[in-house]
Amino acid sequence: MMRCRRATRWMVTALDGELPARRRRALDGHVARCPACRHEMATTAAVLQGVGGLATSSEVPGRLEQATFRRVRLLAAAEAERAATRAWWMRLRLPVLGFATAVVAIVAVGLMRSGDRPLAPRPGDGGRRVVAQAPTKDKPPLVASRERRDPKATATVPAEPPPQLAAAPELFMDLPLLRNMEKLEHFEAIRTTTLDDGGEQSNG
Amino acid sequence: MSRLGIVALLTAMLAAPAVRAQQPRPWHQLSPDEQRRAWENYRRYQQLPENKQRSLEERYQRFQAMPPQDRDRLRQNYETYRGFDPGQRQEFGQKYRRWKSGQH
Numbered sequence: 001m002m003r004c005r006r007a008t009r010w011m012v013t014a015l016d017g018e019l020p021a022r023r024r025r026a027l028d029g030h031v032a033r034c035p036a037c038r039h040e041m042a043t044t045a046a047v048l049q050g051v052g053g054l055a056t057s058s059e060v061p062g063r064l065e066q067a068t069f070r071r072v073r074l075l076a077a078a079e080a081e082r083a084a085t086r087a088w089w090m091r092l093r094l095p096v097l098g099f100a101t102a103v104v105a106i107v108a109v110g111l112m113r114s115g116d117r118p119l120a121p122r123p124g125d126g127g128r129r130v131v132a133q134a135p136t137k138d139k140p141p142l143v144a145s146r147e148r149r150d151p152k153a154t155a156t157v158p159a160e161p162p163p164q165l166a167a168a169p170e171l172f173m174d175l176p177l178l179r180n181m182e183k184l185e186h187f188e189a190i191r192t193t194t195l196d197d198g199g200e201q202s203n204g
Numbered sequence: 205m206s207r208l209g210i211v212a213l214l215t216a217m218l219a220a221p222a223v224r225a226q227q228p229r230p231w232h233q234l235s236p237d238e239q240r241r242a243w244e245n246y247r248r249y250q251q252l253p254e255n256k257q258r259s260l261e262e263r264y265q266r267f268q269a270m271p272p273q274d275r276d277r278l279r280q281n282y283e284t285y286r287g288f289d290p291g292q293r294q295e296f297g298q299k300y301r302r303w304k305s306g307q308h
Binding site for chain 2: 082157160161162164165166168170171172173174175176177178179180181182183184185186187189191192193195203
């Protein structure tokens with residue numbers, strides 16, 4: 001004879017029409033005899049019918065949808081910002097440390113070298129020249145200069161110069177002078193030239 | 205050794221640095237600072253048009269052929285020119301154009 005516990009367990013399956021016929025007959029016999037299980041069966045059938053009548057999806061109010069999406073976007077942006085800040089700091093921490101070390105090293109080398117020999121600034125330099133060099137036999141000397149130059153021109157000086165430079169290094173050393181050669185050849189004559197309207201020119 | 209020989213030897217010893225100064229120095233005799241200047245100027249030179257490069261080479265040949273005192277004078281003038289402040293340089297540029305127009 002079927003017990004109420006088993007009958008209750010089979011009820012949902014039976015109401016869905018999926019209980020084998022033999023079990024279904026046994027269940028029906030029990031429910032016919034047991035008022036409690038009959039009531040349980042009726043209640044379960046009503047619940048299943050009600051659940052089956054519910055829609056599987058429903059319209060969400062537009063304002064609720066917009067508010068939800070806005071909140072999601074804000075949370076996502078805040079999280080991205082936090083992640084970016086963390087990444088930025090993590091990215092910078094090592095290079096900054098390295099850069100600071102390099103600056104300290106360059107300053108220290110510069111101070112030591114300036115104690116070894118004078119830099120002999122030219123007129124007009126105003127003491128702006130900063131040279132840090134460590135020439136060795138194997139490595140070309142590294143040069144740092146802030147001397148009224150375009151930054152592209154500052155570079156590592158090769159240990160072995162290109163043939164053209166090796167052939168006439170003084171040509172390139174004196175390049176600024178050569179570029180102004182005419183002015184320099186007639187320097188005094190130009191200096192004493194007057195700029196008044198008469199355009200009178202001294203004979204220098 | 206005769207007196208003339210001693211005089212000749214002393215003259216040669218005194219003249220040697222001057223002769224050496226006239227000869228272009230090879231790369232390895234330049235100081236690190238001179239090498240740096242030469243290298244930077246070489247890189248600028250490479251960016252100049254070919255006719256400008258030729259013109260500079262000609263000027264260099266002319267400069268090398270000058271007597272030492274003339275070269276020294278040019279160097280001295282260049283140092284003075286470098287020492288100009290922007291206002292002085294601008295004025296010098298104007299005077300140069302005025303002077304040059306009077307040359308032709």
